[in-house]
Amino acid sequence: MIDTGDTAFMLLAAALVMLMTPGLALFYGGLVRTKNVLGTMMQSFICLGIVSIIWVFYGYSLAFGPDIGGIIGSLAFFGHKGVGMEPGPYSDTIPHLTFSAFQLMFAIITPALITGAFAERMKFSGFLLFTVLWSTFVYMPVCHWVWGGGWLGSLGALDFAGGTVIHINSGVAALAAALVIGKRKGYQKQPIYPHNLTLTVLGVALLWFGWFGFNAGSALSANGTASMAFFTTQVATGVAALSWILMEKIHRGKPTTLGAASGALAGLVAITPAAGFVGPVSSVIIGFLAGMICYSGILLKEKLGYDDSLDVVAIHGLGGFWGALATGLFATVGATGLFSGNPKQFVIQLVAVVSVMAFSFIASLILLKLVDVTVGLRVSEEEEIQGLDLTQHGETGYSL
Amino acid sequence: MIDTGDTAFMLLAAALVMLMTPGLALFYGGLVRTKNVLGTMMQSFICLGIVSIIWVFYGYSLAFGPDIGGIIGSLAFFGHKGVGMEPGPYSDTIPHLTFSAFQLMFAIITPALITGAFAERMKFSGFLLFTVLWSTFVYMPVCHWVWGGGWLGSLGALDFAGGTVIHINSGVAALAAALVIGKRKGYQKQPIYPHNLTLTVLGVALLWFGWFGFNAGSALSANGTASMAFFTTQVATGVAALSWILMEKIHRGKPTTLGAASGALAGLVAITPAAGFVGPVSSVIIGFLAGMICYSGILLKEKLGYDDSLDVVAIHGLGGFWGALATGLFATVGATGLFSGNPKQFVIQLVAVVSVMAFSFIASLILLKLVDVTVGLRVSEEEEIQGLDLTQHGETGYSL
Amino acid sequence: MIDTGDTAFMLLAAALVMLMTPGLALFYGGLVRTKNVLGTMMQSFICLGIVSIIWVFYGYSLAFGPDIGGIIGSLAFFGHKGVGMEPGPYSDTIPHLTFSAFQLMFAIITPALITGAFAERMKFSGFLLFTVLWSTFVYMPVCHWVWGGGWLGSLGALDFAGGTVIHINSGVAALAAALVIGKRKGYQKQPIYPHNLTLTVLGVALLWFGWFGFNAGSALSANGTASMAFFTTQVATGVAALSWILMEKIHRGKPTTLGAASGALAGLVAITPAAGFVGPVSSVIIGFLAGMICYSGILLKEKLGYDDSLDVVAIHGLGGFWGALATGLFATVGATGLFSGNPKQFVIQLVAVVSVMAFSFIASLILLKLVDVTVGLRVSEEEEIQGLDLTQHGETGYSL
Amino acid sequence: MKKIEAIIKPFKLDEVKETLHKLGIQGMTISEVQGFGRQKGHKEIYRGAEYEVDFLPKMKIEIVVTSDMVDSVVEAIVAAAKTGKIGDGKIFIIPIEEAIRIRTGESGDSAI
Amino acid sequence: MKKIEAIIKPFKLDEVKETLHKLGIQGMTISEVQGFGRQKGHKEIYRGAEYEVDFLPKMKIEIVVTSDMVDSVVEAIVAAAKTGKIGDGKIFIIPIEEAIRIRTGESGDSAI
Amino acid sequence: MKKIEAIIKPFKLDEVKETLHKLGIQGMTISEVQGFGRQKGHKEIYRGAEYEVDFLPKMKIEIVVTSDMVDSVVEAIVAAAKTGKIGDGKIFIIPIEEAIRIRTGESGDSAI
Ligand SMILES: Nc1ncnc2c1ncn2[C@@H]1O[C@H](COP(=O)(O)OP(=O)(O)O)[C@@H](O)[C@H]1O
Ligand SMILES: Nc1ncnc2c1ncn2[C@@H]1O[C@H](COP(=O)(O)OP(=O)(O)O)[C@@H](O)[C@H]1O
């Protein structure tokens, strides 16, 4: 039977998660150069359109439709047929449509996260095609594997709110994208600065706010688990912001605002798979290490020399990786991890993570190449100099 | 009896709708020139004050007080006498005050919407007077007609969340305002650009987020209808953003960020009256056509040559018009429309729309003229050149 | 037993209150000069980290642990031991962790409010140390006194959502800070302008939005009291925005946007202690006087000549003071004030207010001096000229 | 060759540009400046206090022309930029010893 | 007539303006520029990396005066803008052949 | 002494700066300007309408050098700033009568 408390909770959680995508647009938009601010924001924003239309027709059905061999959902829910105002298979206390709306928001933000990797040089047409393909052929299957009745869920992999489905998945795709599209003109030769860090701080604030919907909402009910997920989210995020700026202080002598924002994001990512499975003190540890690990990931990138413009790999890829394993280590609430004497869970987590990494990397590579040879991935050098805003959209961000 | 789930839902929905007014301030603020950014934001922001005080004393009572002849509410609820912590006549499961708070937010944003039409040239004093008058003599009656027990509601007009009461009403008033106040200096001679599109994207994001409260909240309960309204809102909005940039691509060769934002707004407007009455696939169609219709409306304005600065007529007027009719066409949930064999509904929708248009246009014209001959509507030419920020408020938006 | 409606309400209220801290960062960030925008935002933002970690370990326990002599909580809840998914001592219908998460957000924003007083000249290291000390030795005890079973609560002091605990407390600490750290270079000699009022308007919008969680959430249940608190919050805030710009119009000839934003904040502060105890018409009066009183407070500062950079004393100190007394005057809902024939309540309010003022002022002074002689409070003159962003964080806000 | 530097009111820029185009001027460089002069500034209000802001936004136009063009350009600017109200701005004539076009390296009158 | 171009530290602008007012200077034009010189820039930190930013914000003041005023204006600027630390800036004197006031069309010394 | 004013494409700034450093140039002043010239502007789209934006962002470099350095500086700028495409910009040479270093008060060639 529909519970108004749970339904209220899930509808609002869905609204909060929706807000994360514009939050991401602001976060990313602030980090690029002025000439690319709109092009960058647009790539996140328009995912709200692209993925919604895919979802209504076949996306939800592929991800959450009746399972076919553990691999994919059937098209039984095509056009949301039979997905209505009554509870569905995933919860008894909320309308099936509420569940779908909530999950839609996850499906929207995942491809948006990837855009940070190819920021400042991607063709808009190429981006659109890539997003349609990646949503269809990478996101929907992986989502099904973990949450839709697929093989990873059956295996017992724990992913409270999407560490694997969303963060590792997008982080690995980001790595593929950075490698295929190549470096920005001038990368590591001229400094490339963020043009407006107030947007970035605002963006991370909206992400943090929305993430309460993301993580607590993943309980699908306004209950104790949701409360635990809410609490651990707050704590891990705050702590990761601190540990990141501590790293900066040690490494560069000064704690930065961007560092605090980036650390918060790292904490949000890392706690995502663990949120409802671990206790408050564990969340401190997860957050603390998240800040350190993701910061180190960025230093590693500098060394390896690929140009993941906005550090999707280091933050979402590595952060998600750490979070998924940490779930296997620290789980005590409604599941047990290695430290509570269940090493098997840790192994399962590893299997899940590695499988998704391999699949996502290879599939993303193929799709990127496909887009490259068809509509093209990268703008011309002249367009890159002039910026995406003018060349792709005929606009400028500011005329102050 | 009060239901905590419904009350939680409605209180948060009211908070979300409140956020739409500052969201609109940002949306509009980004679209004007730097010298008018604060003046423009102020016109939306201060509605939060003006309408709240009207509402506490007589506004709520006029709109929702005991009906007098189908035309207006009585003053029985003056000063919110008898409107308290117990359920009221409009819902059995939430406190009467919650209903009033929710409806207050609608009453606030409606006059704020109109400000886009006379942006960059309205006197602040004239604006204040106009807003007080328009709220009292246009909004409250129309709201009563449709939702407060008035004649349009009795006729069976469907307006789920305010397509007629809010969008057509403000869109038509905007047309009157644009005609009475005249064009901005330099309009169609010099280009007049948006000064900060990041504000505009942020604004539309907050509007979209808040609109979930607006549309889903209009179910007054965290139930299946709310879920349907939530889902159709998301889908129509995303699709309209896409259809708008598709139009741009065809017409001007490039899809713009402002186009995506404007399309989203058009979708939000159009789905408003229909949200809880139509299914997911219908919402795709409503959204798709909303983007096309509102885009065309803007082209029409260019031709007709009136200066509706921020396109309130094309987006809210036309979008609301399309949405109200679409409700009469596509309704299947809890009501039936033309396509489900109920042509009468379509006719009722037409009657409601045309009545409100006629009333709002004429009443707005009269009020505008009244303001013009008393405190004055328009700033002097010199003030217009210097900008509203300095001349009306003694401030400047930025000193970067 | 856990009620899903109440839990949904409180989790979302907690999320809303969390958003207030970044909202404050934006509000304050817009008011300083460009060279200090990030440093200023950082001081609010990082409270999300500092206070969260304090809270998990000993903060919650000091404030809400089993009472020791009316003065402080015991360490029984150290590390959130025993604070779990079941209801706790403060509510029967929500998980104990939800209560803790909600209260955590209050503990975060309180020290962030103080930062407005020493904006544009505080060392980041000094700020960090001060915040840790102040949270521990001032916030936690005062919070315990009023809400955690301490002596002021027992005395019958009314503080619905934190007028005394949060606003008077931070306002008085702000006065101490402004006196100890001294004036900004150039204060009252050169004009010091806000650099970006669009951020400030956005900030106050997020504060207003989040404050619904703050005030209505303080009912701890989605009930009639929450509805009353929600309604009075909206009304007092809107009215205070109007009364502030009315003062400006009379005093300086022009109503400003910053005035409307400041007035709204004053209204939010003043209604906080009263929100659930007074009716709609009283909230009009409280809001109206809040705008006038806080505006006058700013004029007083100009005369007295101390440099409370962003007017924390006038808005939070004075506004909270007025609100706490007004609660003793106007209370009619669930309590009675002077005007309903209960003068004792007014006396109790006075005792509470004066005690907290005295304690907070003296304790803050001591802590500030301590920080000054250890890591230092103030940046060097050269650093002040160059700005906090570059000297404390190695960053610049904008490169447009 | 001479450089003509004109400080004008910003909203007159479009008119000046057009007039110069008609004169056959092919190039110019524009920048935003702040002017102090006889024209008074404005007042800004900030939380109860009032500040005199004494600078005014102006546009600076720089045009390098052959010496024979100077008079007609000056006249054209005066005609287009004049409102007759205080603060209309100034024109200054500065000697230029040489001009080089970067693209071709050519110098002298043909470079401008 | 001469144009005096001074590049100064931004926070010295108010003092310089005041000194010039006292000298009876009625007009000037100001703009924001970036300077490179002996004064070192600063470091900016961005996600673990550190960048040298070698330009520094400076203010450029342009004042056209009659030739006899040049020395006193230069002295006044030096006095007001000097901190004695590297990066205080430069003053350059440039010949002006003519000045025109747009509002009145008048030219020569009376136009400035 | 001469002032060299170069209007260049913004993305060439780093290269020009480096070349000048190699030449031993110790100081220069940079500002953002908008250029009108033979190079065409771009189109901006705004809600169904299309506008020609005819100005282009350019960088202005000002360097005061002793007269004997002029030729080598000009050559260096041309070499570094040239793309060969329209819009590369111009260099103008302006006489400077005097230069003063604010910090020390010294004047003449040693001041630059
Ligand atoms: N001596 C000067 N040197 C440089 N710029 C000047 C000078 N006098 C005026 N200006 C510039 O010209 C602008 C207009 O001057 P102003 O005295 O206000 O009016 P008007 O030109 O009508 O006499 C000023 O804002 C300033 O930018
Ligand atoms: N040769 C030059 N041409 C143009 N501007 C210069 C020149 N040398 C210095 N400047 C300007 O003067 C400023 C101060 O110069 P700098 O060498 O740092 O210190 P100082 O003037 O104390 O010797 C620079 O930032 C630059 O803007």
Ligand SMILES: Nc1ncnc2c1ncn2[C@@H]1O[C@H](COP(=O)(O)OP(=O)(O)O)[C@@H](O)[C@H]1O
């Ligand atoms: N006569 C001029 N006076 C001042 N600036 C000029 C003049 N001609 C060109 N410029 C500047 O030089 C820039 C480049 O000129 P343009 O004609 O586009 O190309 P090119 O230099 O390759 O011939 C212009 O954008 C403008 O800033």
